[in-house]
Amino acid sequence: MQTLTLTRPDDWHLHLRDGTLLAQVVPFSARRFGRALVMPNLKPPVTTVDAALAYRNRILKAVAPDCGFTPYISLYLTENTPLAEITRAAAEPCVLGFKLYPAGATTHSDAGVRRLEAVYPLLEAMEEQELVLQVHGEVTDPDIDIFDREAVFIERELVPLRQRFPALRIVLEHVTTAEGVAFVQESPPQVAATITPQHLRYNRNALLAGGIHPHYYCLPVLKREKHRQALLAAATSGSPKFFLGTDSAPHPRPAKESACGCAGCFTAPLALEMYAEVFEQACALDRLEDFASGFGADFYGLPRNQEKVRLIRESWKAPQTLGGEIPLVPLRAGETIDWRCET
């Protein structure tokens, strides 16, 4: 049987939610990943170092103490973030940066940034203190077609931002387009991107062809095949600028299967396995370890993990729903997955 032993991977973009949902979902990540950068779009958002430390403790309480899972937090950047919070964040090892949510772009982003100019002093301080800006890269302009929102954001916001803050460390989170890939490739080394398993594996047909498939709806939305090809080429290129970030984003089943279903794919129970599938299909399994377990840690200046995980080339079926108090439907529910994680 074919097996694949990897340095334990890390997830550099993860939503764990809070309360009951947190307890339900975190074990799926902790089983596979050594570390995760946990996103701050809770209600209310995690905007301060104190709130981040409290959230981190709640995450740690929800996993077995000996499981070796280390959460890091990205702080939610707002137009009201005090300058002093930047200094505080820079001094706190478990805070790895600030998340830029253009207000209205995605789930729980209403406290986000309306005008980028309003946070220029904060970005200047972040640049000086070498903090990372994690970006949800979509414009919120209702006149822009939803499939173009990432490309337009890059042109209107990110290119000028890179020019104004040339040393600012930026991660274009969940990159979904050829334009996003090109932006990262042509930027200096402190600009990188995370790539999700769904954007590597699917184009927009998975969402819209043969009926509407709400569990494949996330933001930025799945794109055309040519964009998927660009992402796949980037992820398997061996470039250290592209690394794993699942963007696993659980929502209760009724909120997904609704006349106005919310954005987010719950992938934690099968994301690592899916990355193995797509790298295998691209004949690039030898590049998976750097993408999943190396480049992200290098970018964040953290040591690579010591432990290993083992994947086995063995089919299994993703569950239709995951039990627990809150019903959750994972991506690929009921479908066959080619790789199984042994740990």
Ligand SMILES: NC(=O)N[C@@H](CC(=O)O)C(=O)O
């Ligand atoms: N990706 C998503 O579609 N949803 C995320 C938010 C985000 O990462 O944009 C969520 O929190 O549900």
Ligand SMILES: [Zn+2]
């Ligand atoms: Zn996002």
Ligand SMILES: [Zn+2]
């Ligand atoms: Zn996300």
